[in-house]
Amino acid sequence: MSSNENNNKTPGFRNYDKWHKGFSKYREYVSDSYKYIRLGEEGSKYHFDNETPEETRKNIAPFLAALIAGAVAIQYVGEKDFYYNNQDMEILIRYKKEYNGLKKEKITFSLMKDVILLLEKEEQQLIRIANAYDENK
Numbered sequence: 001m002s003s004n005e006n007n008n009k010t011p012g013f014r015n016y017d018k019w020h021k022g023f024s025k026y027r028e029y030v031s032d033s034y035k036y037i038r039l040g041e042e043g044s045k046y047h048f049d050n051e052t053p054e055e056t057r058k059n060i061a062p063f064l065a066a067l068i069a070g071a072v073a074i075q076y077v078g079e080k081d082f083y084y085n086n087q088d089m090e091i092l093i094r095y096k097k098e099y100n101g102l103k104k105e106k107i108t109f110s111l112m113k114d115v116i117l118l119l120e121k122e123e124q125q126l127i128r129i130a131n132a133y134d135e136n137k
Contacts, residue, residue, distance in 0.1 A: 014083065014092075015073040022070020029063040088133065 029046055036044035046059055077083040080095035102110075119126065 012077065014075045014077055014085070018073035019070040022066040022068070022073075026063045026067040029060060088136075 032044055032046045036047035041047070041049045047056075051059075075083075075092055077092060078095070082091070082093040082095070084091040
C-alpha cells in the first residue's frame, strides 16, 4: 500500500501542511506588527509610520486570506469517517449517526439509502462539480 493510500485511510488530521503555510504567513504579519510597535518603521517589513487604517486593512487582507485557506484545508478524519483524496478530488463524509444494536445488513442498507437520498438532493451541486472538473481537465 502506498503512503498516499494509507493517508487516505488512517484517521487523523489531513492537509496540516496547507494549514501551517497559511498560519505561518499570518504569524509573520502579526510578529511584524509587534516589531513595528517596538521598533518603528525601520524594524518592520509590512508597516510604516504614515500608514492609514485603509492601508492596514489592504496589507493584512492577503495574510488573512492565507490563514482562512489554511483553516479550510485542515480536516480531522475520524475512525468512522469516509475520506478519499487523489489529484483531482477530495471527499470527506463525516459519519454522525450511531446505529447501536443494529446488524451490519441493516446498517449497510440504511447508509446506502442515505447516500442515494443525498445524491438526489444534491444533484445540482454534483452537476456544478462535474462541470468544474470537466473545465479543469
